[in-house]
Amino acid sequence: MLKTVKTLVPAGVKAALKATVQGYRLRRGLRAISALNEGELPTRAMLRSLSLGWGNDGYAANLDYLEEVARNAATTAGPVLECGSGLTTLLLGMLAGRRGVVVRSLEHSAEWRQRIAAVVSQYQIANVEVLGSPLRDYGAFAWYDPPLDQLPEEFRLVVCDGPPGMTKGGRYGLLPLFGRRLPEGSVILVDDAGRPGEVEMMNRWRSELELTVEVFNKPAGRFATLVRRG
Numbered sequence: 001m002l003k004t005v006k007t008l009v010p011a012g013v014k015a016a017l018k019a020t021v022q023g024y025r026l027r028r029g030l031r032a033i034s035a036l037n038e039g040e041l042p043t044r045a046m047l048r049s050l051s052l053g054w055g056n057d058g059y060a061a062n063l064d065y066l067e068e069v070a071r072n073a074a075t076t077a078g079p080v081l082e083c084g085s086g087l088t089t090l091l092l093g094m095l096a097g098r099r100g101v102v103v104r105s106l107e108h109s110a111e112w113r114q115r116i117a118a119v120v121s122q123y124q125i126a127n128v129e130v131l132g133s134p135l136r137d138y139g140a141f142a143w144y145d146p147p148l149d150q151l152p153e154e155f156r157l158v159v160c161d162g163p164p165g166m167t168k169g170g171r172y173g174l175l176p177l178f179g180r181r182l183p184e185g186s187v188i189l190v191d192d193a194g195r196p197g198e199v200e201m202m203n204r205w206r207s208e209l210e211l212t213v214e215v216f217n218k219p220a221g222r223f224a225t226l227v228r229r230g
């Protein structure tokens, strides 16, 4: 019966209904997380609501990685650097930005940057700036071309989820560009840590920096937490 009714509903109406439910979930997730006390972590249900409300499957962080981002964002002394903006930008803002910790997100796509900046502004998420950083060819690798003089001298947390995997050298460029701004004890979170490009990148980083690496194998994917030692 329900199946028959579903087939009778025009596609436009279905899409509008889906968008309404998604918007409601996003607002509910954002409200719940914004209402947390300082240092309190979002529940899995809150993150699920946020994730379902955001959508953008195939690009956005999965729940396990979001939990790791939330755990670090809620406790970092900051500042926070994000490479590749999206759902994680909102989460970083709600858990770190709200505590007065500066969050700077690098985004190569002007269109996507505009979209994320609009959501940040709409929900009045404090201390977050999404910076347009086109990709630049540095010779051996390509990476963002960030406005370095506008960025903090040190970052305590990096969320590494960009640039896109097919970029020359993948996400390796973080180290040559920001290595000297990452003090001992700073944390780098790497999403998609099971992909060959990310495995190679982490091995390269380890050969150049003293890092403690912990890899988490989860059903939805693999991510890694790297801590700079010395």
Ligand SMILES: C[S@@+](CC[C@H](N)C(=O)[O-])C[C@H]1O[C@@H](n2cnc3c(N)ncnc32)[C@H](O)[C@@H]1O
Binding pocket: 056, 059, 060, 061, 083, 084, 085, 086, 087, 088, 089, 107, 108, 109, 112, 161, 162, 163, 164
């Ligand atoms: C893996 S995504 C970053 C995701 C982000 N950390 C999150 O949790 O939503 C890396 C890059 O993909 C691009 N991107 C994100 N969503 C996209 C979409 N729906 N279509 C095309 N590019 C997208 C953006 O430029 C972004 O910086």
